[in-house]
Amino acid sequence: MLWEAIFPNVLAGDAPRVAELPMDSDAFAGFYERSARSLWAYLARVSGDPALADDLMQESYLRFLCASRPELFLAEGEVAARRYLFRIATNLLRDYWRRPRASSIEEIPEELFAASASSAQADSQAILGPALALMRPRDRQLLWLAHAEGYSHREIAEITGLATASIRLLLFRARRKIARLLREQTDRVSSQRREL
Amino acid sequence: MSLIPCSRESEVTDMAARGHWPQACAPELRTHIGACPACADLILVLCAFQSARADAVSTAKVGSAGAIWWRAQLRRRNAAVERIGKPILGAQIFALAVNLLLVGGFIVSQATHGIQWLPWLEQLPQSQSLHFEVLWPSALFSAGWSFTVLIPVLATLALVGGVAVYLVSERQ
Numbered sequence: 543m544l545w546e547a548i549f550p551n552v553l554a555g556d557a558p559r560v561a562e563l564p565m566d567s568d569a570f571a572g573f574y575e576r577s578a579r580s581l582w583a584y585l586a587r588v589s590g591d592p593a594l595a596d597d598l599m600q601e602s603y604l605r606f607l608c609a610s611r612p613e614l615f616l617a618e619g620e621v622a623a624r625r626y627l628f629r630i631a632t633n634l635l636r637d638y639w640r641r642p643r644a645s646s647i648e649e650i651p652e653e654l655f656a657a658s659a660s661s662a663q664a665d666s667q668a669i670l671g672p673a674l675a676l677m678r679p680r681d682r683q684l685l686w687l688a689h690a691e692g693y694s695h696r697e698i699a700e701i702t703g704l705a706t707a708s709i710r711l712l713l714f715r716a717r718r719k720i721a722r723l724l725r726e727q728t729d730r731v732s733s734q735r736r737e738l
Numbered sequence: 739m740s741l742i743p744c745s746r747e748s749e750v751t752d753m754a755a756r757g758h759w760p761q762a763c764a765p766e767l768r769t770h771i772g773a774c775p776a777c778a779d780l781i782l783v784l785c786a787f788q789s790a791r792a793d794a795v796s797t798a799k800v801g802s803a804g805a806i807w808w809r810a811q812l813r814r815r816n817a818a819v820e821r822i823g824k825p826i827l828g829a830q831i832f833a834l835a836v837n838l839l840l841v842g843g844f845i846v847s848q849a850t851h852g853i854q855w856l857p858w859l860e861q862l863p864q865s866q867s868l869h870f871e872v873l874w875p876s877a878l879f880s881a882g883w884s885f886t887v888l889i890p891v892l893a894t895l896a897l898v899g900g901v902a903v904y905l906v907s908e909r910q
Contacts, residue, residue: 567807574803583794596799600806607810608817670790689787692755714743721779724786 565607574603577624580691585631587690588682590675594638602631628691629701632683639679668731673723681716688713744776754784825907829900836896840889 565573581602586595606627674682680702687693687701695713699706744750750771753763759781760768771777 567804570807571803574800574806578800578803579795579798580791582798582800583791586798587790587794596801600801600809603806604810604813607807608814670786673786685783686787686791689784690791692751710743717779717783720786721782724782 570607573620573623576620577627578603581627581631584628584686584691585635587670587674588679588686589635589638590671598631598634598638601634602627605630605634625693625697625701628687628693629703632701633703635679635683669724669727673720673727676723677716677720681712681719684709684713685716685720689717744774744780746770746774746777747780750777750780751784754781754788759785825904828907829904832903833896833900836892836899840892840896 578599582595582599585598585602586592589595589598606623609626609630674685677685683702684698687698688695693701695709696706698704698709698713702709704712746767749767753759753767763771771781
């Protein structure tokens with residue numbers, strides 16, 4: 543009796559075949575190069591924590607590679623792959639927010655305290671950062687996907703798992719709120735500069 | 739609060755996405771943005787987010803793609819090994835259960851018919867050669883089955899059963 547016939551995956555050495563990834567390493571390296579920075583920007587700005595963004599970005603790519611959906615890349619190409627990646631990242635962020643946690647001051651990365659940003663970056667962070675912090679997590683995600691990444695309502699619905707019809711209303715409300723917060727924040731920053 | 743979107747929203751979005759705001763914006767569209775609160779909000783939010791995105795993308799320190807690729811390979815391989823291991827564990831449990839039944843049956847049969855091999859064990863040190871025929875007395879089983887037949891048959895059944903359970907669970 544051939545033992546390969548009885549234990550095909552163990553003796554015939556099929557384990558590596560099972561572990562085959564949906565992309566080859568070169569294709570992945572190219573895709574990573576083109577998508578990693580925008581994914582990190584999404585995670586860092588929506589979570590407000592660059593260290594968390596690093597972790598979640600790695601986990602997003604790992605899950606993306608481990609997902610058995612090679613047909614996705616063949617059928618729709620990189621646009622769909624990118625959308626899928628953002629969907630994984632969105633779910634990871636949601637899981638993170640749902641998790642109960644207690645963080646001490648030692649756990650906060652030093653970069654958060656360092657004033658390393660340029661003047662323009664500091665302006666952008668000083669105005670958008672506090673405004674975003676006052677928004678609900680889901681609204682932050684919707685706003686970033688729509689206005690920073692330029693996704694359509696249908697694509698945002700696919701990424702977040704919400705109904706397309708709800709996206710328009712949620713986005714409209716979120717935009718109105720953050721526009722008000724941005725104006726308030728701009729006024730506050732301007733008055734602080736005048737005082738200095 | 740009106741939820742009816744402005745009809746020129748997409749035009750404003752396209753213009754901002756092309757980077758035409760504010761210098762290269764058509765005067766007529768600029769006048770509209772000044773008068774329409776929805777489009778004014780939209781352009782404010784678009785500019786803030788696109789500027790924030792550009793800043794974040796320029797400061798992002800992304801790791802190596804190779805390390806992530808290697809970790810993904812490792813994770814998939816571990817998952818595959820785990821998937822293969824599950825049916826083997828099932829087969830082992832099945833084989834163990836059959837063997838326990840066999841031992842239980844043997845003990846019951848010995849208890850019922852009397853432990854006839856104990857005297858043979860006592861005589862064993864004194865004997866010059868091993869007398870295996872003492873081990874399989876035909877009187878043990880009224881149906882005519884002896885251990886010489888029954889034990890290999892049950893052992894084969896346990897082995898084949900274990901393999902069958904493995905194949906079924908592996909296919910699932």
